[in-house]
Amino acid sequence: MKTVRPDLLLAFTYFDQSHWDYLQEKDLEELLYTLGLHLSRAQIKKLLSKVLSQDLCHYRRLTDAKQSEDVQLETTVTDEVLAKGNHPLLPQGATCTQVTNAGEKGDAQPDMVTYNGALVDVGSLLERLCSSEHSRSQLEIQLHQLNQNMEKVSCNARKKEEDNKSLLRELEEMRGRHAQTELGLQAAGEQRDNFSAILYSTASSLASLTHTIQSSFPQLKVEDDCKSQDESEEKKLNNCGEV
Template structure:
């Protein structure tokens, strides 16, 4: 399967733009250098058969060798995806994955098993538009890469630091964030009102609690006074009961003495009365 002409890497005319990418070459090479020899030995048994119709130019082979710092003969899928995303192409992460999947088997690309060909003569058989690659997607420079060709306009897209930014999506996201901010502000205002109302209720409850505490203290004082009065009355009652028992104990002999005196008086009266005549 032949790669689409629009997806070919930039050659001599695009080297200056490629050198200004955000991801440095040393970073990508360091990622490939971290692969161990044990991992390479485990990959020897993997299948290397690809579609024989995929024929690449020798420049692709040089690019593979450049990024393969250990000369392992393969590159990982994630490394190829990162390389594609640093070219300034208008590609999403999913599109980069789909492109890489054409030359990847079991998450690696064994570039030595691919077929390469050298272009013979000045004409490589590609149309003139394909020779300029993705120059129309890169930021404009001082010299025009294609004289006489009008730059391709992409509505809603702005180039920034080698990447294309969708202004419409950014504005939509900003509107969503602004609406979310307004919602949160209204929510915070409502919570502040509820908090203030809770403070007022708490203050009123605190005043009521203080009043109830004062009333309870007064009632406790009255209760203590009533208990003192009850204890005093109990002592007086006990004292009166003792006095009553003393009076009763003293009056009993007097009553007996008075009863004997009354009986004696009655007996004297009966003796002094004359006997009735017949």
């Protein structure tokens, strides 16, 4: 096989970074999209179907041809050829400046510019920039509102924290008062028990003393009974006389 289209081989090898001698269908589609030909997807599919085999383009079939028996290949490469690089393989008479000027004259659209070897839609980029600016302004407004809401929430939280602290102080005071009241009630209960014990002991002492006195002086008891009977009879007589 002999390379009959070295310029085409150079173009394919430029995009074939893995050096597998083929390009995938999706890579070729992206290349055609970036050329600015305004082809539809169906047109690109139809165009690529002529050179694709199982979604692959084996570009050696396009750049190489069978060598006849009387033609001999030059296998030796001189230093002068290596020093020239790939410039001899490029199309003659077509420089980057000429291609750019030709595109500016009529082939390229006003909104399309060439940047790093690719066509860029400036109008689409401006629309995206405007939409991104609008989104950014909306996000800034929402962020400002969120900051205001956060400040309000922080103020409410501080107020509630202060209220909780005051309620805790009041609760501690009430607990102290309750403890003091319980101590006072406990002391009063102890005094009540002491006074009850003293009263019971005094009553028992008086009862025993009264019993001792009555047993020691029985005559006084009889006289007292007689006096009480006489007084009751006199009261009855007085009541009858008045009637």
